[in-house]
Amino acid sequence: MxxxxxxxxxxxxxxxxxxxxxxxxxxxxxxxxxxxxxxxxxxxxxxxxxxxxxxxxxxxxxxxxxxLAVAYRRSSGLIGRAGEVVAEVTRSFGHTGYVSVLDGREVTAVLDFEGSNSLRVVSNLGRRLQAHQSATGRSLLARLAPDQVAALYAEHPAASDLAAQLEQIRHAGFAYSNQESTPGVEAIGIAVGDPSTQEAVSLCIVYPHTVVDEAARSAIIAALGQGAARIAAQLGDTEFTPPTAIDTGLENKGTAQ
CATH class of the missing domain: 1.10.10.10 (Winged helix-like DNA-binding domain superfamily/Winged helix DNA-binding domain)
Incomplete structure (x- = not known):
């Protein structure tokens, strides 16, 4: 080597x-x-x-x-725009937010915004997660064509369930994680891309399960969706799907973030 x-x-x-x-x-x-x-x-x-x-x-x-990390973030107009949206939603709701990118079958946060609420999820910037087990990862995987996902997860144990999960996310416009891996933590992820650079990022908010009810979850999804829609309009992302089914009962299982 x-x-x-x-x-x-x-x-x-x-x-x-x-x-x-x-x-x-x-x-x-x-x-x-x-x-x-x-x-x-x-x-x-x-x-x-x-x-x-x-x-x-x-x-x-x-x-x-x-x-190099600073140069990477500054070289991407998409990351900058996404960071502005997540920072705005974090300020509005007080919950921790991330901007994440997909790297093969993993997802990692490139920006984080610490929440201001007394009870909040602590930032874990730099932690790599399995994409199919995270809200951010699944939101990004849903932007790929089904055959691309099938090739990426060929012979992977999660492949059979993942296809159905991603189809739900494509329809709903967001991915949701309900304390499956991290007890007491939920996450919402919405992906948007830049066709000119072929980049995509996930805008994510994580929060303690006990402090957010269904109405508040819907408000967070709507706020993230509106911000992501602005980015999609600015960059010409025709693949973006705005959240239309504000229903966190979707069977999108996985790790928060």
Whole structure:
């Protein structure tokens, strides 16, 4: 394998649950000889991709990656517009919000907006989720053609149920998660895209189940939908489906976010 591929594998080890690691840990998790891992991490340090924390032997992502993350977000007009909408809905309802993107069979948040309510869901920016098990992921998967989804989930255990779930989301215009994986947490996700760049993002609000009734859920869906509709109109997203069935009883199961 190339050093570039190996470096990418190291970077994939970092997430919300792993903020730093040693050479030994990288070697074990990548099933790589320790000497090779040591040389690889040294090269990544010299390139600015990694840095050592103080006088320890633990490595974390380098500051160069912060610049790249900012550049990524600023390069996308869609992400910026989506962030404005989610921030507005977060301010209005006080619940935590995310803007997320699809990466294969995973979904990850690229922007987050912490809620202001005393009882709220804590942000978990950087945590990768299985797309078919999340409101954001399912909203994005629903934008794909059925044959694309079938190819993506070929021989996957979730494939048979997923097709029906995505058809419901295409009809309703939103995805909903009702505390299936995270007790007490619900999530709503609405996807919109930019045809000119072939990007798509999911606008998501997460909230504690106990503080939001059906009327409030409908209001959140309507607010997200109106914001997403504005983005779709601005960018010419003809695939966007505005929420028309404000019914969170849909059988869209999965992880919040």
């Amino acid at each position: 190339s050093i570039l591929h190996n470096a990418a594998q190291v970077l994939h080890l970092f997430n919300a649950e792993c903020s730093d690691l040693t050479v030994t840990e990288a070697s074990q998790r990548l099933d790589m000889p320790k000497a090779n891992a040591s040389r690889l991490l040294k090269a990544m340090r010299e390139a600015g991709l990694l840095e050592v924390i103080g006088n320890t032997r633990r490595h974390r992502p380098g500051k160069l990656l912060l610049d």
